[in-house]
Amino acid sequence: MGKVLSVSDVVTGEAVIVEVRVAQLASRTAALLIDIVVQLVTLFGASYLVGVVSFTSDPALTAVIYLVLTVLVIVGYPVAFETLSRGRSLGKLALGLRVVSDDGSPERFRQALFRGLAGILEFWTLGGAPALISSLISEKGKRLGDIFAGTMVISERAPRNYGPILDMPPQLATWAATLELSRLPEGIADTARQYLMRWHDLAPAVQHEMGVRIATEMSAFVSPPPPPGVPPFAYLTAVLAERRRRDEVRLAQQAGARRPSPQWPAQQPPYAPQGYPSQPYAPQTYPSSQPYAPQPYPSSQPHALQPYSNSQRPQFQPPAPQRPPSHPSPPAAARPMPGPAAPPPAPRPSEPAPGPTSGGFVPPA
Structure with a gap:
């Protein structure tokens, strides 16, 4: 019993x-x-x-x-x-x-x-x-x-509890959108979900060991591989979050396809048709030669001359020629043109080369 x-x-x-x-x-x-x-x-x-x-x-x-x-x-x-x-x-x-x-x-x-x-x-x-x-x-x-x-x-007929909704890591959202998840078995997804739900209850060594093993097993059915340096729990979270998002989108599309669309009678449109002339505005006639009528202007001077009282009109006086200097001045130095950026200095032999972030896992080839 x-x-x-x-x-x-x-x-x-x-x-x-x-x-x-x-x-x-x-x-x-x-x-x-x-x-x-x-x-x-x-x-x-x-x-x-x-x-x-x-x-x-x-x-x-x-x-x-x-x-x-x-x-x-x-x-x-x-x-x-x-x-x-x-x-x-x-x-x-x-x-x-x-x-x-x-x-x-x-x-x-x-x-x-x-x-x-x-x-x-x-x-x-x-x-x-x-x-x-x-x-x-x-x-x-x-x-x-x-x-x-x-x-x-x-x-087996009890409602399944998927636990809390997993949030997509922002750094992996672009990569997760390109995943191929059709070959992912349900058993591996359930195992990963249970691991993430119990992650805080596990010892650090068990967290890493189990995460690497489950992530490696999942990566055999998911492509493309994750970026280098991604921790196992972040990889599993991104895959499950993307899988849930696609399921929700598919269910929403199916619900929208089953929803009946209103059938409008063809003989009774919702609005009475309005009659309009063949041309919305009356054509405007314009002169064939010039769009605007020419305006008369004085042919000789645009403005009337102002008389001066018994004085001559001021004339422009050119500047006096200057004597060249006794000693020629040196030419101005040319401004240097910006060149390509200098390459970064090579690392010293004692300094290790930067590598990927630790904590990731290597998916199978």
């Missing part, structure tokens, strides 16, 4: 903490009832067929056949379904439940067999009381079969 609305942290094989929602008690009970009904119907139907087409009259052999048939239905049904469907029986499939390992990996055959054998004792022998008590005591809602097998039942 399980707890109500319980959320548990699962540490995956990659040492990443992932939140999973433990299945509720009501949903697990409903899934169990569906499985029991299917098992009983299958058992009665198979028993009826065996009785009809029985080829022996030996009661001992008939009892053995019924016993084998019962074990196959009660134990084989959950083991076969959960192994082939990766942790789902018909009841769990109907309720959106799944059996997983304690580290979040899919259920294996050995674990399904342990759960099936323990189910004989828990449900068919003791009526489900041990399973109920164990589920109420366990933090992750485990029954005895889950404790023995190292499994737990989770709900």
